[in-house]
Amino acid sequence: xxxxxxxxxxxxxxxxxxxxxxxxxxxxxxxxxxxxxxxxxxxxxxxxxxxxxxxxxxxxxxxxxxxxxxxxxxxxxxxxxxxxxxxxxxxxxxxxxxxxxxxxxxxxxxxxxxxxxxxxxxxxxxxxxxxxxxxxxxxxxxxxxxxxxxxxxxxxxxxxxxxxxxxxxxxxxxxxxxxxxxxxxxxxxxxxxxxxxxxxxxxxxxxxxxxxxxxxxxxxxxxxxxxxxxxxxxxxxxxxxxxxxxxxxxxxxxxxxxxxxxxxxxxxxxxxxxxx
Amino acid sequence: xxxxxxxxxxxxxxxxxxxxxxxxxxxxxxxxxxxxxxxxxxxxxxxxxxxxxxxxxxxxxxxxxxxxxxxxxxxxxxxxxxxxxxxxxxxxxxxxxxxxxxxxxxxxxxxxxxxxxxxxxxxxxxxxxxxxxxxxxxxxxxxxxxxxxxxxxxxxxxxxxxxxxxxxxxxxxxxxxxxxxxxxxxxxxxxxxxxxxxxxxxxxxxxxxxxxxxxxxxxxxxxxxxxxxxxxxxxxxxxxxxxxxxxxxxxxxxxxxxxxxxxxxxxxxxxxxxxxxxxxxxxxxxxxxxxxxxxxxxxxxxxxxxxxxxxxxxxxxxxxxxxxxxxxxxxxxxxxxxxxxxxxxxxxxxxxxxxxxxxxxxxxxxxxxxxxx
Numbered sequence: 001x002x003x004x005x006x007x008x009x010x011x012x013x014x015x016x017x018x019x020x021x022x023x024x025x026x027x028x029x030x031x032x033x034x035x036x037x038x039x040x041x042x043x044x045x046x047x048x049x050x051x052x053x054x055x056x057x058x059x060x061x062x063x064x065x066x067x068x069x070x071x072x073x074x075x076x077x078x079x080x081x082x083x084x085x086x087x088x089x090x091x092x093x094x095x096x097x098x099x100x101x102x103x104x105x106x107x108x109x110x111x112x113x114x115x116x117x118x119x120x121x122x123x124x125x126x127x128x129x130x131x132x133x134x135x136x137x138x139x140x141x142x143x144x145x146x147x148x149x150x151x152x153x154x155x156x157x158x159x160x161x162x163x164x165x166x167x168x169x170x171x172x173x174x175x176x177x178x179x180x181x182x183x184x185x186x187x188x189x190x191x192x193x194x195x196x197x198x199x200x201x202x203x204x205x206x207x208x209x210x211x212x213x214x215x216x217x218x219x220x221x222x223x224x225x226x227x228x229x230x231x232x233x234x235x236x237x238x239x240x241x242x243x244x245x246x247x248x249x250x251x252x253x254x255x256x257x258x259x260x261x262x263x264x265x266x267x268x269x270x271x272x273x274x275x276x
Numbered sequence: 277x278x279x280x281x282x283x284x285x286x287x288x289x290x291x292x293x294x295x296x297x298x299x300x301x302x303x304x305x306x307x308x309x310x311x312x313x314x315x316x317x318x319x320x321x322x323x324x325x326x327x328x329x330x331x332x333x334x335x336x337x338x339x340x341x342x343x344x345x346x347x348x349x350x351x352x353x354x355x356x357x358x359x360x361x362x363x364x365x366x367x368x369x370x371x372x373x374x375x376x377x378x379x380x381x382x383x384x385x386x387x388x389x390x391x392x393x394x395x396x397x398x399x400x401x402x403x404x405x406x407x408x409x410x411x412x413x414x415x416x417x418x419x420x421x422x423x424x425x426x427x428x429x430x431x432x433x434x435x436x437x438x439x440x441x442x443x444x445x446x447x448x449x450x451x452x453x454x455x456x457x458x459x460x461x462x463x464x465x466x467x468x469x470x471x472x473x474x475x476x477x478x479x480x481x482x483x484x485x486x487x488x489x490x491x492x493x494x495x496x497x498x499x500x501x502x503x504x505x506x507x508x509x510x511x512x513x514x515x516x517x518x519x520x521x522x523x524x525x526x527x528x529x530x531x532x533x534x535x536x537x538x539x540x541x542x543x544x545x546x547x548x549x550x551x552x553x554x555x556x557x558x559x560x561x562x563x564x565x566x567x568x569x570x571x572x573x574x575x576x577x578x579x580x581x582x583x584x585x586x587x588x589x590x591x592x593x594x595x596x597x598x599x600x601x602x603x604x605x606x607x608x609x610x611x612x613x614x615x616x617x618x619x620x621x622x623x624x625x626x627x628x629x630x631x632x633x634x635x636x637x638x639x640x641x642x643x644x645x646x647x648x649x
């Protein structure tokens with residue numbers, strides 16, 4: 001089901017003539033109970049796919065917002081097994097929204113690649129993005145995931161040249177994740193014109209959908225990206241909302257879901273007139 | 277990835293270019309002060325029961341072996357047309373060496389240093405500032421060396437076009453562990469020639485401290501094919517391996533991936549990286565160079581551990597017996613001399629890498645000794 005669940009969702013959205021909205025939240029942030037309510041509420045808020053961050057002690061591709069989100073989740077005791085339990089619970093009530101885990105390699109390696117792939121497949125995980133596993137080193141992970149029909153989604157960046165893009169395109173499954181800024185998550189707003197050119201390059205190399213993430217902080221920018229790409233990923237803006245709400249001792253769930261809904265609305269309305 | 281691939285290619289070209297090598301050799305001779313002496317430590321030899329030679333890396337400009345690697349990489353950075361240098365530092369020795377090399381060539385320099393280490397190593401922060409570098413305290417995570425490295429990597433991926441990341445140990449993604457080893461290899465190459473001239477034979481054992489592992493790798497590498505030469509690395513056992521507050525990745529860690537290296541790593545049951553603990557900030561890294569993991573696994577090198585207390589005792593012993601105040605890092609290697617001496621016997625020859633001088637550690641040592649009194 002897994003890779004098919006991702007492809008099926010993108011195909012359905014293409015038929016609707018719009019891009020996907022993909023929210024990113026850190027599993028277990030700010031605590032297991034709130035994280036569950038956020039995850040459970042995201043489809044109703046307009047999430048077409050969900051990226052769930054696997055918290056890691058050393059998230060070197062992430063800016064301060066997601067670093068702190070991961071630290072909150074770890075302080076509350078989140079583990080790889082805990083993340084998978086969250087997915088299992090979600091999957092029991094939702095069989096259509098694809099779940100992509102995004103994180104770093106060491107916790108997966110520590111869990112055991114085959115054991116992880118098996119447990120993730122059983123929990124209902126559809127795809128995995130490993131920030132610190134380049135194609136050169138992906139062999140064992142790729143085999144383990146393939147055996148369980150879990151997509152290993154590859155990243156492309158503005159510095160990915162044509163030769164490398166061919167490699168990424170030939171190896172990715174489900175979609176290509178295009179990192180819109182040369183930098184870390186949440187750092188700066190992505191430039192729409194530059195994204196359009198880069199997405200064009202990725203499309204030329206790969207027939208699969210292109211999701212754009214990093215540097216999408218506002219509904220306006222999400223809408224702009226939705227006109228260019230097949231999906232807009234919003235992460236830091238949601239994780240920052242959690243931080244702001246708990247700082248004033250408020251339940252973060254309603255505001256996070258409101259923020260997600262505003263982004264989803266922007267993505268949905270972006271292309272209605274221009275799509276054939 | 278494209279940036280480490282470009283680095284790998286540029287380094288391979290530079291390594292094969294005689295002009296690059298002679299340029300580097302020139303700076304090592306006239307600016308760093310190489311070759312460093314190999315000194316017969318007479319009183320220490322009597323004390324531990326073997327013929328002990330000290331490779332005097334602490335006499336290098338900036339007071340440690342770190343500058344060997346910085347000179348190599350700064351020349352490479354310029355060859356690659358990079359105009360801005362960044363680095364991570366723990367104790368500040370690599371930061372000072374990087375800032376020095378940047379001052380020498382007039383390059384802007386940003387040093388990432390854990391906020392905790394900025395507090396602990398104030399004199400080195402001042403030195404870096406005097407050398408024209410900007411020191412950026414890192415408050416994320418545990419605010420120590422590994423977090424400084426995370427932050428430097430974040431900077432690098434955000435400024436790929438103009439910035440060169442000058443890593444200070446045999447850690448990080450390929451080609452860093454290999455390149456840093458190559459630039460530190462001068463230590464072992466000199467020591468090999470020097471001991472042959474002095475003793476007309478190879479030593480029985482080499483000893484060096486291991487954090488990330490650059491000074492040990494530099495000493496060991498030219499001797500790898502000499503089967504009779506036993507290799508001993510000494511990891512920092514901090515307050516003891518059993519209590520969990522240590523920096524010994526081989527003795528107390530298991531295989532993992534951090535900063536692009538697959539090696540032994542201090543981590544919890546869920547693969548989260550643990551903070552390293554040592555009296556010596558320079559050994560405070562939760563990983564270890566992958567080549568050390570390999571040398572251990574194939575049985576070519578052995579790795580011992582020394583606690584904070586053992587290092588402190590060796591620190592004082594070396595000062596009293598030889599008139600040399602060693603870095604606390606190097607004191608970990610000194611602490612295991614009796615153990616190594618027992619293996620090679622009193623006519624056995626041991627070469628120990630005195631990787632740095634201890635001026636930077638005086639405040640730490642005073643505090644620890646004062647607390648005891």
